[in-house]
Amino acid sequence: MPVFDFRFTVPASLDAxxxxxxxxxxxxxxxxxxxxxxxxxxxxxxxxxxxxxxxWLGPVPIAWTAVHRNVSGTGFTxxxxxxxxxxxxxxxxxxxxxxxxTEVREHIEFEHFSGLRGLFTRVLFARPNLLAMFTYxxxxxxxxxxxxxxxx
Numbered sequence: 001m002p003v004f005d006f007r008f009t010v011p012a013s014l015d016a017x018x019x020x021x022x023x024x025x026x027x028x029x030x031x032x033x034x035x036x037x038x039x040x041x042x043x044x045x046x047x048x049x050x051x052x053x054x055x056w057l058g059p060v061p062i063a064w065t066a067v068h069r070n071v072s073g074t075g076f077t078x079x080x081x082x083x084x085x086x087x088x089x090x091x092x093x094x095x096x097x098x099x100x101x102t103e104v105r106e107h108i109e110f111e112h113f114s115g116l117r118g119l120f121t122r123v124l125f126a127r128p129n130l131l132a133m134f135t136y137x138x139x140x141x142x143x144x145x146x147x148x149x150x151x152x
Contacts, residue, residue, distance in 0.1 A: 001087070004108040004127065006134040012145040014096040017104065018073065020145055021045070021092060027053060029144065032136035034058070047071045050081070057124070075105075085121050087111040104141065106134060 010017055020026065022045040031037045036056040043049035045068055055062040064083035068076050074095065080088035093105040110125065112118035123129075 001109055001111050002125070004106075004110075004125075004130045004134075006106040006131070006138075007103060008138040008141075009097065009101055009103050010142055010145055011101055013100050014074070014094055014102050016145055017094050017102045017141075020141065021076075021094075027051065029140060030137045031055070032133055032140075045071060045076060051078075084117075085110050085125070086113050086118075104138075106137075 012020075023029075024039075024042045024044060027042070028037045028039065034057075038054040038056065040052040040054065042051045042053070047068065047070075049068045049071075051064075051066045051068075053064055055064060062084050065081040066078040066083075066088075067081050069079050070077045070091070075091065075093040077089055077091040088110045089108065091105075091107045093107070095103040095105065097103055108130070112121050112125075
């Protein structure tokens with residue numbers, strides 16, 4: 001089973017990082033261009049809350065439904081209920097390192113379908129593509145939280 005891990009620090013408090021990720025628009029903010037996210041229904045982050053959305057890769061729509069599990073003050077897990085892969089569990093963990101410094105740990109476990117459908121996701125979720133996506137997420141998270149703390 002493929003696994004992807006990514007870590008980075010954010011010069012912001014645990015509360016600020018948690019609030020940023022808990023915002024119902026977080027998925028839109030964290031998705032790098034040129035991918036477009038179409039949100040259909042996003043419940044506020046809570047145990048069992050559901051997000052339904054479509055990722056558009058050019059003209060290709062990827063419908064996805066995620067359920068939030070293990071929601072706590074230090075993170076949560078997105079579990080794919082339906083979507084492009086056979087399994088997807090993305091755990092976000094927030095570790096306070098200092099008053100205004102938090103480490104974000106991303107851990108994804110996923111499995112591909114067999115056949116042509118699996119070939120598509122093997123390309124889509126290849127390590128270089130995941131690395132590029134999470135490098136963008138690191139940049140935008142730091143940028144947005146810097147703007148938030150400067151305006152406070």
